[in-house]
Amino acid sequence: MAKLVPIPVNRPSWWQMVQWISDPLSFQQKWAKKCGDIFLINLWRYNDNLVVVGSPQLIQEIFNKDATQFDIGRGNQIVAPLVGQNSLFLMDGTRHKRERKLLMPSFHGERLQTYAQQICEITKEVASQWQKDKPFIARTVMQDITLEVIIQVVFGLREGERYQKIKPLLAAMLNMIDSPLPSSFLFLRFLQKDLGAWSPWGKLKHRQLQIRKLLEAEIEDRRTHNFIGTDILSLMMAVRDENGEPMSDLELKDELMTLLFAGHETTATILAWAFYKIHQLPEVRDKIVQELDSLGEKPNPMEIAKLPYLNAVCQETLRMYPVIPVLLPRITKTPMDIGDYHFEAGMALMPSIYLVHYREDLYPQPQEFKPERFLDRQYSPSEFIPFGGGSRRCLGYALALLEMKLVLGTILSSYQLALVDNKPVKIQRRGLTLAPVGGVPLVMKSKRQPKSPSSQKTASLIP
Numbered sequence: 001m002a003k004l005v006p007i008p009v010n011r012p013s014w015w016q017m018v019q020w021i022s023d024p025l026s027f028q029q030k031w032a033k034k035c036g037d038i039f040l041i042n043l044w045r046y047n048d049n050l051v052v053v054g055s056p057q058l059i060q061e062i063f064n065k066d067a068t069q070f071d072i073g074r075g076n077q078i079v080a081p082l083v084g085q086n087s088l089f090l091m092d093g094t095r096h097k098r099e100r101k102l103l104m105p106s107f108h109g110e111r112l113q114t115y116a117q118q119i120c121e122i123t124k125e126v127a128s129q130w131q132k133d134k135p136f137i138a139r140t141v142m143q144d145i146t147l148e149v150i151i152q153v154v155f156g157l158r159e160g161e162r163y164q165k166i167k168p169l170l171a172a173m174l175n176m177i178d179s180p181l182p183s184s185f186l187f188l189r190f191l192q193k194d195l196g197a198w199s200p201w202g203k204l205k206h207r208q209l210q211i212r213k214l215l216e217a218e219i220e221d222r223r224t225h226n227f228i229g230t231d232i233l234s235l236m237m238a239v240r241d242e243n244g245e246p247m248s249d250l251e252l253k254d255e256l257m258t259l260l261f262a263g264h265e266t267t268a269t270i271l272a273w274a275f276y277k278i279h280q281l282p283e284v285r286d287k288i289v290q291e292l293d294s295l296g297e298k299p300n301p302m303e304i305a306k307l308p309y310l311n312a313v314c315q316e317t318l319r320m321y322p323v324i325p326v327l328l329p330r331i332t333k334t335p336m337d338i339g340d341y342h343f344e345a346g347m348a349l350m351p352s353i354y355l356v357h358y359r360e361d362l363y364p365q366p367q368e369f370k371p372e373r374f375l376d377r378q379y380s381p382s383e384f385i386p387f388g389g390g391s392r393r394c395l396g397y398a399l400a401l402l403e404m405k406l407v408l409g410t411i412l413s414s415y416q417l418a419l420v421d422n423k424p425v426k427i428q429r430r431g432l433t434l435a436p437v438g439g440v441p442l443v444m445k446s447k448r449q450p451k452s453p454s455s456q457k458t459a460s461l462i463p
């Protein structure tokens with residue numbers, strides 16, 4: 001049987017680019033209805049061979065294929081201006097494999113447990129500044145927490161001049177691409193012109209250079225003083241590959257930028273969505289709080305991380321609100337067949353988190369927030385893909401999930417919060433990510449004491 005090819009979206013490429021930047025989810029929804037699970041898009045002056053894939057079967061085949069059959073780093077040039085050319089995002093083949101092997105131990109196993117207490121303390125410290133009945137923006141506060149987590153966990157920085165400087169610089173750099181119009185700078189390379197410190201691109205590059213200088217000074221300082229801490233930077237400086245080679249300074253700097261960039265925006269955004277849904281649906285909040293109370297007054301952070309309903313709420317939030325619209329593009333190096341489809345060399349395959357997570361056959365009533373679906377059913381690695389899959393699966397997924405649960409658990413057990421108003425919150429592009437418009441305004445109504453387990457019926461906790 002002759003193989004199929006993806007149906008192209010029959011609109012001008014400039015129109016597709018505008019839609020992709022301004023509202024990538026509606027764009028995908030509309031064209032999936034017309035063309036089915038897989039279609040070809042052409043983004044003006046960026047790439048005319050992009051294939052959006054919404055079928056879990058095809059995505060599983062893509063994940064299963066040997067990574068050497070695709071160029072993935074090459075397809076990620078869009079992040080190069082933010083993280084540098086020596087970032088994991090931009091690597092391919094054996095270089096990518098080696099770098100992942102060097103970085104992976106910092107994000108898994110027992111290492112994670114050592115970060116748990118820090119995450120809870122940072123959360124408590126930030127929340128302690130809230131005043132009763134005074135509104136705050138959930139996304140901003142979450143960014144404060146997640147940036148602090150990255151700075152402490154990755155750099156081991158808690159005080160000092162470098163610490164004071166790096167936080168506002170990074171927040172300012174990312175805030176420069178916080179809505180659709182400025183985000184277009186990332187997609188349109190001809191706009192990336194450094195016309196001095198006052199031009200938008202010049203300003204972004206200037207801030208990036210300042211951050212890189214701070215990172216350079218930190219690495220230098222550690223070398224001079226032979227400092228070895230428990231943070232990720234210390235591990236990165238100590239690891240050796242199978243030939244006994246350490247990571248180069250350029251790699252260290254670019255990977256630090258990568259972790260800063262990939263590790264806190266995403267987690268802050270998903271936490272803001274979680275607070276939104278939890279406070280929109282009182283029954284969800286009540287169930288989480290009951291579950292937290294069942295652990296007693298001062299639970300161990302790793303006990304919080306194991307709570308099943310809290311875990312299901314995090315998964316349902318990740319399902320409903322994909323932080324990025326599609327996974328990293330996998331560019332075919334040679335012509336290849338996947339499922340019933342044939343792809344020529346040079347096609348950029350983009351598994352769509354959004355299309356998969358809103359499939360009626362997998363997630364009945366996908367527009368409804370129903371954490372229970374994750375208690376009732378086990379989803380396969382290509383049916384639930386908030387962190388991607390295969391050889392490029394998110395390096396920080398375990399840290400991100402742990403952070404989500406600990407931040408939610410720490411705050412919900414000690415504070416009664418409420419949404420400032422009941423207006424539905426829309427999704428808007430923020431650089432390469434998708435974030436809630438307005439950032440979810442919340443207000444602290446009162447502090448609360450966790451109830452002792454004996455004063456409640458734990459049997460009724462889980463639906």
Ligand code: HEM
Nearest residue numbers: 262263266267323327328387388389392393394395396400
């Ligand atoms: C809720 C939070 C997060 C979400 C939703 C998320 C999502 C993703 C996704 C979808 C990818 C692409 C995977 C693919 O194409 O298969 C990715 C890659 C990556 N993420 Fe995350 N991420 C999160 C948090 C983090 C954190 C906390 C870190 C590190 C501190 C991190 C570091 C990375 C890195 C380094 C990559 C590139 C991996 C590679 O190319 O090999 N992410 N992430």
